[in-house]
Amino acid sequence: EAGVAQSPRYKIIEKRQSVAFWCNxxxxxxxxxWYQQILGQGPKLLIQFQNNGVVxxxxxxxxxxxxxxxxxxxxxxxxxxxxxxxxxxxxCASSLELGLAASTDTQYFGPGTRLxxx
Amino acid sequence: QKEVEQNSxxxxxxxxxxxxxxxxxxxxxxxxxxxxxxxxxxxxELIMSIYSNGDKEDGRFTAQLNKASQxxxxxxxxxxxxxxxxxxxxxxxxxxDGLTFGKGTHLxxxx
Numbered sequence: 001e002a003g004v005a006q007s008p009r010y011k012i013i014e015k016r017q018s019v020a021f022w023c024n025x026x027x028x029x030x031x032x033x034w035y036q037q038i039l040g041q042g043p044k045l046l047i048q049f050q051n052n053g054v055v056x057x058x059x060x061x062x063x064x065x066x067x068x069x070x071x072x073x074x075x076x077x078x079x080x081x082x083x084x085x086x087x088x089x090x091x092c093a094s095s096l097e098l099g100l101a102a103s104t105d106t107q108y109f110g111p112g113t114r115l116x117x118x
Numbered sequence: 119q120k121e122v123e124q125n126s127x128x129x130x131x132x133x134x135x136x137x138x139x140x141x142x143x144x145x146x147x148x149x150x151x152x153x154x155x156x157x158x159x160x161x162x163e164l165i166m167s168i169y170s171n172g173d174k175e176d177g178r179f180t181a182q183l184n185k186a187s188q189x190x191x192x193x194x195x196x197x198x199x200x201x202x203x204x205x206x207x208x209x210x211x212x213x214x215d216g217l218t219f220g221k222g223t224h225l226x227x228x229x
């Protein structure tokens with residue numbers, strides 16, 4: 001079974017530029033998550049999709065971050081404009097179940113995209 | 119604001135000994151509890167999940183949950199150098215939430 005795919009793996013940009021990350025979840029997985037992991041900290045949930053609907057985006061800085069999951073499969077996360085504090089690893093994860101069943105389901109993480117903002 | 123607290127370490131344990139990792143959480147309504155291992159430069163991988171009070175064993179790993187004390191722990195028996203990593207405690211609340219992670223404990227197994 002193929003895992004969660006993410007691209008690019010690394011990205012370096014200057015502040016105020018824009019950047020986009022792509023995630024392809026495990027086939028058939030209904031729930032998709034984007035996490036931000038700053039160096040030395042645990043991952044922080046940015047947004048959760050179930051199929052193509054947003055379940056939780058309470059920690060997404062909506063003035064600069066946006067995300068979509070078209071057709072309930074692939075997802076993109078965009079930052080525009082980037083700030084220095086956005087330097088982090090952006091992790092995509094997916095799980096099979098929907099709704100409350102997702103709370104006991106295993107989340108599988110992709111390799112992440114390491115973003116450096118100069 | 120849900121919080122998950124872990125001692126960041128580093129926790130140094132001799133090879134072959136038992137490593138004990140601890141975690142507390144603030145949301146009393148939390149239902150699901152996970153331990154992830156993260157090697158440097160890699161993504162987290164699930165090693166244990168636990169949902170009810172008591173102990174759950176899987177090979178050399180034992181997870182312990184005490185909801186009254188809002189406390190989760192992970193024991194690693196017969197520690198190996200390959201167990202050296204950061205261990206992340208993660209919690210899901212009562213709804214269909216994403217994971218809330220602690221900062222992780224850096225574990226070093228000394229040969």
